[in-house]
Each structure stands twice: as structure tokens, then as C-alpha cells.
Amino acid sequence: MDNLSEQVILIIVASVFLLIVAGGIILLVYVYQRKQLSSLKEKEQLRVDFEKQILESKLEMQEQTMKNISQEIHDNIGQVLSLAKLTINTMNANNSETLQEKINNSKELIAKAIQDLRNLSRTLNTDNINDLGLLRSVEYELELLKKASAYRVELSFDGEAYRLEHKQELIIFRIFQEAIQNIIKHSHASHILVTFHYTSSHFELKISDDGVGFDTHLNGINKKELGGGMGLRNIGHRAKLIAADCSVESHPGKGTTLQIKLPLTS
Numbered sequence: 001m002d003n004l005s006e007q008v009i010l011i012i013v014a015s016v017f018l019l020i021v022a023g024g025i026i027l028l029v030y031v032y033q034r035k036q037l038s039s040l041k042e043k044e045q046l047r048v049d050f051e052k053q054i055l056e057s058k059l060e061m062q063e064q065t066m067k068n069i070s071q072e073i074h075d076n077i078g079q080v081l082s083l084a085k086l087t088i089n090t091m092n093a094n095n096s097e098t099l100q101e102k103i104n105n106s107k108e109l110i111a112k113a114i115q116d117l118r119n120l121s122r123t124l125n126t127d128n129i130n131d132l133g134l135l136r137s138v139e140y141e142l143e144l145l146k147k148a149s150a151y152r153v154e155l156s157f158d159g160e161a162y163r164l165e166h167k168q169e170l171i172i173f174r175i176f177q178e179a180i181q182n183i184i185k186h187s188h189a190s191h192i193l194v195t196f197h198y199t200s201s202h203f204e205l206k207i208s209d210d211g212v213g214f215d216t217h218l219n220g221i222n223k224k225e226l227g228g229g230m231g232l233r234n235i236g237h238r239a240k241l242i243a244a245d246c247s248v249e250s251h252p253g254k255g256t257t258l259q260i261k262l263p264l265t266s
């Protein structure tokens, strides 16, 4: 082979080599971009899902608040005002002995109704959880439950209380409400215990009842992927969105405990 042909072959081999390298690089860039795009899409999907869950939680919270308010007005404030009206109706101006007592009673009853109304108007604020915080909102919800039902309700704390992020508090409060609704609907319990546990590494909330309990296996409730009805499924899904661990411990005849554990990131 002469020198010229050797050079041509060399150029061809080098060109093919360069083409392969360039092709490889283009392929790599393409695969990398595809991966980036799909991870961006995944992140966007997670964000959309998170916002949707926040919105749903807010709407459900408002619905529950409305139910609580209508019950409070009917069972409590309405009763107190009816009693005040009855007391005023039975006042006899000629009987000065009972008159003063009845006036005092009516004053007390009306003052109580005003105070209850004030408390209620605070709960009407939809961003209540933001103003009051998780702890106070839970306390208030339990106060209403105590008034309206025959449960013995106990609240216990462990550690120094702190606030969580607004969205975390909102999701946890909604989980708490669903746990309470489940107790009212299914448990036939007489005692409800709610425990707040604050540590420097995590926040934990437990809601326990001493009711009929249920078989978590029969209900198809895997402890990692809370399942069963919509309520528990939503709880599991929402807990994951704020990176919290949520589990339900229950046995027939031995009550139920729902636990949310949220690791603190900063």
C-alpha cells in the first residue's frame, strides 16, 4: 500500500471513531435529558398532588367545622338561650324573693351563651389552624367533643411544645379529625386519650380509644400502607406527603391507637 492509501484509511478510521464517539455523546446527553425531564415531571406531579391534598384537607376541615358549629348551636347555645327565655317567662314581678334570683340566673345564662358564641366565631375562621396552631385546635375540638358526648376525653403532653410548618399542622389536624370521626362512628368507646409528644428529633401524636377495636388484617389494612375505607387510605396517603409515619394498632375488643410520627428536618 502506498503512503496515500494509508493516509486515506487512517482518515476514514479516525472519522468513524469520531462519529461513534459523537454518537455516544449525543445518546448520553439524550438519555440524561430524558431522565431529568421525567424526574422533573415526577416532582411536578408530587407538588400538584400535595397541593390537591392540602386543598382537600382544608375543605374537609371546613365541612367538619360546620358540622361541629351547627351541633354546638343546636345542643349548647340554643339550649342555654331557651333556658334563659324560660326563666324570664316565669318571672313574677310580685314575687320579689324569686325575682332577683331569676334575673341573676338569666344574666348568667346569657353571658354563657355570649361566651360560647365568641368561641364559636373564632372557629369559623377557615385559617384557624394557622392562627391557633395544631395544639390549641385539637384542644378546642376535644372541648366540643366533651360537651357534646359521653366520652371521657383526656389530653396529655410530653416535652416542650413547638409549632410545625403550616401545611404539616393542617394535614396532621385533618388526620386527627378523621381518627376522632372513626372513634365516634365505629368504636363504641368510653375513653379517648390524645397524646402529644415533642422531642428535638420528631413530633408524635397518638389518638387511642378503649372501644371495640378491629382486625387490621381482616380489613386489609397493611400497617405500612393504611388501607380499609377511604378515611384510613387518605390518612396513609397524606401522612406520606409530609414524610410522616402513620400506623394503626388495633385488636378486636382491645381498642384502637392511631399514631403519627413526623421527623423534624431542621
Ligand SMILES: Nc1ncnc2c1ncn2[C@@H]1O[C@H](COP(=O)(O)OP(=O)(O)OP(=O)(O)O)[C@@H](O)[C@H]1O
Pocket: 182, 183, 185, 186, 187, 209, 211, 212, 213, 214, 219, 227, 228, 229, 230, 231, 232, 233, 256
Ligand atoms: N377507632 C376505631 N374503632 C373501631 N373500628 C375502627 C376504628 N377506626 C377504624 N375502624 C374500622 O376500620 C374501617 C376503616 O375505617 P375508614 O376510616 O378507612 O373507613 P370508614 O370510617 O368506614 O369510612 P369513611 O372514613 O370513608 O367514611 C372502619 O369501617 C371500621 O371497621
Ligand SMILES: [Mg+2]
Pocket: 178, 181, 182, 229, 230, 231, 232
Ligand atoms: Mg372513617
